[in-house]
Amino acid sequence: MTGLVSRRNLLVGGGSLLLAGCDRVSSSPTVRETLSWGERASRSAQRWLIGDRQALASEFTRADLSPVFRVNGSTHVTAADYMRHAANGFADWTLAVDGLVAQPLSLSLGALRAAPSRTQITRHDCVEGWSAIAEWTGVPLGLLLRRAGLSTRARYIVFHCADSLAGKPYYESIDLVDAFHPQTILAYAMNRAPLPIGHGAPLRLRVERQLGYKHAKYVMRIEAVESLSGLHGGKGGFWEDAHDYQWYAGI
Amino acid sequence: MTMPDPVPPPALIYRTRLPVRLWHWTNALTVFVMLMSGLMIFNAHPRLYWGAYGANFDHAWLEIGSRGTTGYVTLLGVEIPTTGVLGYAMGTAEAFPPLITIPSHYDLATARLWHFAFAWVLVIGWVFFCIYMIFSNHLWNTLLLSHEEMRGTSLWRDIKAHARLRLPRGEAARHYNPLQKIAYLLVLFGFLPLMVLTGLAMSPAMDAAWPWLLVLFDGRQSARSLHFLGAGAFAAFIMVHLVMVVLAGPINELRSMITGWYRLPPERRVPEDRA
Numbered sequence: 442m443t444g445l446v447s448r449r450n451l452l453v454g455g456g457s458l459l460l461a462g463c464d465r466v467s468s469s470p471t472v473r474e475t476l477s478w479g480e481r482a483s484r485s486a487q488r489w490l491i492g493d494r495q496a497l498a499s500e501f502t503r504a505d506l507s508p509v510f511r512v513n514g515s516t517h518v519t520a521a522d523y524m525r526h527a528a529n530g531f532a533d534w535t536l537a538v539d540g541l542v543a544q545p546l547s548l549s550l551g552a553l554r555a556a557p558s559r560t561q562i563t564r565h566d567c568v569e570g571w572s573a574i575a576e577w578t579g580v581p582l583g584l585l586l587r588r589a590g591l592s593t594r595a596r597y598i599v600f601h602c603a604d605s606l607a608g609k610p611y612y613e614s615i616d617l618v619d620a621f622h623p624q625t626i627l628a629y630a631m632n633r634a635p636l637p638i639g640h641g642a643p644l645r646l647r648v649e650r651q652l653g654y655k656h657a658k659y660v661m662r663i664e665a666v667e668s669l670s671g672l673h674g675g676k677g678g679f680w681e682d683a684h685d686y687q688w689y690a691g692i
Numbered sequence: 693m694t695m696p697d698p699v700p701p702p703a704l705i706y707r708t709r710l711p712v713r714l715w716h717w718t719n720a721l722t723v724f725v726m727l728m729s730g731l732m733i734f735n736a737h738p739r740l741y742w743g744a745y746g747a748n749f750d751h752a753w754l755e756i757g758s759r760g761t762t763g764y765v766t767l768l769g770v771e772i773p774t775t776g777v778l779g780y781a782m783g784t785a786e787a788f789p790p791l792i793t794i795p796s797h798y799d800l801a802t803a804r805l806w807h808f809a810f811a812w813v814l815v816i817g818w819v820f821f822c823i824y825m826i827f828s829n830h831l832w833n834t835l836l837l838s839h840e841e842m843r844g845t846s847l848w849r850d851i852k853a854h855a856r857l858r859l860p861r862g863e864a865a866r867h868y869n870p871l872q873k874i875a876y877l878l879v880l881f882g883f884l885p886l887m888v889l890t891g892l893a894m895s896p897a898m899d900a901a902w903p904w905l906l907v908l909f910d911g912r913q914s915a916r917s918l919h920f921l922g923a924g925a926f927a928a929f930i931m932v933h934l935v936m937v938v939l940a941g942p943i944n945e946l947r948s949m950i951t952g953w954y955r956l957p958p959e960r961r962v963p964e965d966r967a
Contacts, residue, residue: 467794467795467799467806473802478809479808479812480808483812487895487898490898490902491900492901494897497900498896498899499900499906501744507750508749508750511747511748564745567737568736569736569737570736570916571739571746571747572744572745572912573747574745649896649900650897650900684801685801685802686804687804691895691896692808692891
């Protein structure tokens with residue numbers, strides 16, 4: 442004889458109530474603020490453990506390359522301007538370097554390819570958990586910033602991208618330690634071929650030692666700023682604004 | 693006519709000191725948050741690999757997935773149907789079902805917030821407990837096995853006693869038994885450091901600073917696999933722990949872990965150890 446409420450229903454119902462309670466706890470601003478203490482502690486601890494943050498990410502050999510490097514995030518760009526550039530092989534596309542610099546730059550893909558370059562075989566780590574290894578070739582970001590004459594007021598470098606997610610423009614930002622790190626490059630080639638559109642053609646950021654969402658694709662403009670608060674959601678990046686992903690992206 | 697032997701009232705002894713109880717209950721909460729938020733993080737990419745790299749097109753030794761409303765687990769190439777439990781359950785196509793993840797819906801950023809906050813509780817608690825263990829003699833007197841206990845015959849006797857679910861009674865119940873000591877030592881000095889180090893090995897920033905992490909675990913994806921296996925092993929530890937609590941007398945055990953006071957279970961009337 443079963444009652445009106447079966448044990449199973451009671452379990453499932455009770456479980457759902459419990460879950461709803463847990464989720465309400467998760468979305469409470471006070472709880473999130475308290476939990477984010479852990480994030481701040483992780484960031485400080487990492488900065489302390491890592492010291493001057495000059496260590497190089499492990500570099501691999503061509504034998505270690507992922508057979509297939511999956512595409513994720515934005516896989517293409519629908520902005521008319523970008524599509525026009527893509528159609529003619531980015532021949533008259535230029536990268537803008539501006540903001541707090543003495544000499545704003547406008548650099549063609551040809552100029553970037555002619556500049557001193559760095560090639561590195563590194564591991565890309567997505568926040569979701571997967572990793573893929575590829576060879577990247579590009580211009581060290583520090584080189585461009587020095588050439589543009591970075592102001593002493595500048596504290597962050599912002600990457601404005603051509604792609605949008607959920608109707609919002611993608612952007613990312615890093616601090617100057619990461620910007621001048623030798624492995625931080627603006628890559629125009631992947632595995633010795635021009636950067637494919639799925640991976641951010643014509644130019645993407647490689648900021649090794651950070652999670653995948655920091656590696657902005659389709660970089661159109663680089664801006665040196667004093668503060669991130671005036672930009673978009675104010676947290677320094679698309680995922681940081683949209684979903685509270687960590688700006689320092691160290692773990 | 694002989695009267696039955698008078699049974700002396702079982703002695704109430706102060707067995708579990710406050711720091712041990714604090715450590716226990718803090719972790720009872722922490723470990724559940726870590727496991728449940730960890731399962732949500734796993735759901736973001738429910739595939740495990742061995743080596744430096746691993747993504748959707750690479751060979752996964754473990755995958756939890758779904759096709760339509762059918763859930764499956766593929767373990768070392770063998771597919772096991774798991775609809776209703778893993779892959780697809782409670783009307784949700786997630787690897788681990790909403791009932792056991794924090795948050796209950798897909799939310800990687802929030803799961804990470806919980807996971808990393810409670811990781812600190814775990815690590816800080818562990819550091820304090822290590823200091824306590826060393827200075828209070830808890831480590832030497834309570835946890836480390838005596839020479840007598842470390843002997844093969846004595847361990848074998850304890851294994852047989854556990855297999856027959858004959859738990860220590862009387863004076864013997866005053867202390868942890870050898871298998872119990874080994875289990876706690878493995879958690880404290882094997883499992884916890886393994887979880888922290890495999891966790892750090894998944895951080896690209898830490899990998900750059902401490903490249904030995906990648907050597908130690910044979911790459912980031914191997915570290916992720918080990919982190920998952922470690923979590924599974926700990927879930928198994930909790931199950932065994934709870935079963936042992938029930939077998940040893942849940943009220944008495946709970947009182948001991950809440951108040952510190954433990955009633956020694958009376959000796960068995962019949963000598964039983966003839967094994």
